Amino acid sequence: MRKSGLQVPTIFCAFANQSGGFETRYSLDVDKRLENLFWCDGTSRYDYSIFGDVLGFDATYGHNKYKCPLVIFSGVDHHMRTVVFGYAILSNESEASYLWLPRSFLEAMKGKQPKSIITDGDLAMKSAVSIVFPGAHHRLCSWHLLRNATARVERPGFLRKFCLCLMGDLEVEEFETIWTDIVADHELEDHPWIVDLYAKKHSWSNAHIRGIFFAGLKTTSRCEALNMQLGKFIHNGYNLREFVEHFQHYLEFMRRRELVPDYKSAYGEPVVKTKLEAIEQFAATVYTREVFKLFREVLMLASNVRVVSTKRTSACVLFKVAMYCRQRLWAVSWAEEDDEFSCSYQRMESFGLPCVHKVGVLVYLNMTAIPKGLILDRWTKRVMSG
Ligand SMILES: [Zn+2]
Incomplete structure (x- = not known):
């Protein structure tokens, strides 16, 4: 980055012309030249405030003429699409740079910690992640x-x-x-x-x-796909300021494209496909279209669920369920009072959607709506309007 000849204030002039909510952090080397740069815009910060429970952290090289690592912070939104939370260009891959980076990110995001983080496994990154996000579970891509x-x-x-x-x-x-x-x-x-x-x-x-x-x-492949796309837009030879500007333009292009599913989700109702019409209709009104499709796949399998036994305790009803022609038993419990369901498969905990065993029990109980405890806000249509 030294070769850029760019003064830090020049870069920030470029930012000032961009849309609102821009946040930047930078560090300087001993000669007062730009060492590391992090930036994000208002949309990124808003997206992180809603979808920042899972954070992807991915470094790639060679998309700028200085061959500096380019780091993308990303996640997944309620349409199951990649959203970008922030970017950085580092002058090196030192532990100090990697530690500086998540700290700068966290500062820009007002200290909101993710629940889980996925990285490509770089050692310096791994140790920085555990220091800056101590409560987050770290997964390797x-x-x-x-x-x-x-x-x-x-x-x-x-x-x-x-x-x-x-x-x-x-x-x-x-x-x-x-x-x-x-x-x-x-x-x-x-x-x-x-x-x-x-x-x-x-x-x-x-x-x-x-x-x-x-x-x-x-995987972090969502970021890699994003990087591939960026490669088409960003050619070698841009200076840092041009690079950042092109990056922002591409991001705007990507976001405009994202408006289509928002519109479809809000105004179109998918055709009911299962025989379990009431609960399917209910799901269609709650979930975004992409997530609804995933729920419907599970609903289609729910008729394969056999309830083998039920047992009432003082706290809940326990169901032993098995899939059609399968021996393995799954334990689903239903605390009637709080309408809380749990299953040993833990799909709700991992993914935020009920597993087939739970859905099978909902059908067995003749439920026409999905209980509140089985609906995760981040997969619903209303999450962006709240
Ligand atoms: Zn289950």
Whole structure:
């Protein structure tokens, strides 16, 4: 960034001409030249105030002529689309820069902490994340892990089983059994990458992450897709000020495109497809269209749910349920008084939508509406109007 010859005030003149709500943070090196720059606009900050429960943190290179790391903070909105919360250009990947960055972000976002964070696994970034966001659960991007696994462990058959450990619908004990087998089968007991990976299992294995809210995000590939797009707009040779301006223009373009689903969600009603019309209609009025489609997929499977037993306790009703032709039992409890449902599958906790077992119980109970406790605001149409 030193070569830019840009004085910090010049860059901020460019910002001043942009839309309202701009926040910038920068740091200078010993020669008083720009070292790191973070910026976000009013829309980013508003989006973060609503959808900042899950934060993606992704660094890429080479989109600007100085080859400085470009960092994008992003998340997912109620239409399940990528929203960007902020950007930064760092002059280096030092621990100090990585620590400066989330601190600047947090300051601009008035201190609002995310519940969970997903990163591509850079060590400096990992330690900065745990210092600045101590309460957030950290997940490593599945796509980066698979890529690294392919590069580092060249054993036929390894990748398929690793995928199962990474993404499979496993219980912790099942995970441990499969992992032990993989390591033994491929003689990986002393493989440093594998040893390290196992130590970090709480950051990547589905079995260990279950129950922690990630809004469906498993990868930072959404940011990577964004970066690919940016590559088309941002050519080498722009100076920093031009780069930032082009970046903002692209962002505006992306946001205008996002207005379409908002409109459809607000004014169009999807056609009812299941035989469970009342609850499907109800879901269509509550959820945005994209989220409604996900709910409907589950609703379609609800007729495959068998309630095997029910038991009334003083606090709740306990249902043992199984899927059609499956042995495995799931425990769904319903605290009638608070209308609270829980299930050992924990889809509500992880994703914010009820699992098929819960929906099966709703159908079994002849419910025509989804109980409040099973509706997460961030997936509803009303979340932006509140
Ligand atoms: Zn369930």
